[in-house]
Amino acid sequence: MSGNGxxxxxxxxxxxxxxxxxxxxxxxxxxxxxxxxxxxxxxxGFELRSPEEVAAINRIEAYLNDITxxxxxxVQLDPNGEFSEGDMYLSRPGKMRFQFDPPxxxxxxxxxxxxxxxxxxxxxxxxxxLGSTPASFLLDExxxxxxxxxxxALSQANGLVVAEIINREEPGLGSVQLVFNDQPFELTQWTIxxxxxxxTRVTFTETRFGHELARNLFFxxxxxxxxxx
Numbered sequence: 001m002s003g004n005g006x007x008x009x010x011x012x013x014x015x016x017x018x019x020x021x022x023x024x025x026x027x028x029x030x031x032x033x034x035x036x037x038x039x040x041x042x043x044x045g046f047e048l049r050s051p052e053e054v055a056a057i058n059r060i061e062a063y064l065n066d067i068t069x070x071x072x073x074x075v076q077l078d079p080n081g082e083f084s085e086g087d088m089y090l091s092r093p094g095k096m097r098f099q100f101d102p103p104x105x106x107x108x109x110x111x112x113x114x115x116x117x118x119x120x121x122x123x124x125x126x127x128x129x130l131g132s133t134p135a136s137f138l139l140d141e142x143x144x145x146x147x148x149x150x151x152x153a154l155s156q157a158n159g160l161v162v163a164e165i166i167n168r169e170e171p172g173l174g175s176v177q178l179v180f181n182d183q184p185f186e187l188t189q190w191t192i193x194x195x196x197x198x199x200t201r202v203t204f205t206e207t208r209f210g211h212e213l214a215r216n217l218f219f220x221x222x223x224x225x226x227x228x229x
Contacts, residue, residue: 049154052156053154056154056156056161056163057145057151057154057163059161059185060145060151060161060163060178060180061143061144061145063180063185063187064138064143064187065142065143067090067092067209068091068092068209068210069089069090069092069209069210069211069212069213070088070089070090070187070207070208070209071087071088071089071090071207071208071209071211072087072088072204072205072206072207072208073085073086073087073088073204073205073206074086074087074088074098074202074203074204074205075202075203075205076098076100076200076201076202076203077200077201077202077203078200079198079199079200084101084104084106085100085101086098086099086100086101086104087099088202088204089213089217089218090138090139091213091217091218092138092140092141093139093140093141094111094112094113094130094139094141095110095111095112095139095217095218096108096109096110096138096139096218097109097110097217097218105120105121105122106118106119106120107120107220109218109219109220110130110139110218111218111219111220112130112218113129113130114127114128114129114130115127115128115129115130115132115133115136116128116220116222118220123225124225125220125222125225132173133173134166134167134173134174134175134176134192134193134194135176135190135192137149137165137167137176138176145165147168148167148168148169149165149166149168150165150166150168151163151164151165152164152165152166152175153177156182159181159182159183160179160180160182161179161180161182161185162177162179162180163177163178163180164176164177164178165177165178172195173194173195174192174193174194174195175192175193176190176191176192176193177190177191177193178190179191186207187204187207188203188204188207189201189202189203189204190202
């Protein structure tokens with residue numbers, strides 16, 4: 001074979017090798033992209049968001065982090081369709097109290113470690129780890145969406161901002177839907193969906209923020225239920 005023939009043969013071989021490499025690289029990139037898309041789709045709350053949605057989520061995060069104390073009247077709609085009223089007290093981090101009006105005997109207290117469900121009529125108290133409740137993020141010292149908790153649904157319409165939030169690590173705990181008035185921006189309602197899919201909606205009125213709350217609001221002594229001989 002002449003020198004020119006050998007040259008063109010070698011050039012063709014190199015061209016084919018480069019083409020083969022380019023094709024292989026393209027396929028590898030496509031497979032990696034597909035795997036990434038699949039992984040993202042399976043991650044709770046993963047979603048490409050618009051700048052407006054990112055701004056709304058940042059607004060919610062900043063609002064919740066600015067709450068030190070909160071006091072309000074509430075109306076609760078439970079999964080059985082029954083309404084109850086009472087007073088709610090919240091002190092971040094870790095403390096909350098729902099005191100129902102008579103004749104409802106239920107008292108709910110978060111003392112920083114436990115979420116305590118109290119039936120004062122039956123004289124029974126049930127302790128649940130605070131972190132195992134869907135709404136525990138509301139009591140965190142500092143909340144950052146996208147880490148332990150994430151927004152999986154967001155809407156802005158008719159003067160309301162509505163966000164649904166889950167625990168990324170334990171989505172089976174349930175979710176919390178927060179409803180805010182847009183102007184002025186204020187939390188007015190939340191709906192908790194528990195692990196069984198049962199929903200409890202709580203609507204707030206006469207809300208006050210930043211006022212000092214008595215420490216004993218967030219303490220419950222279960223010894224009061226012990227029988228004396």
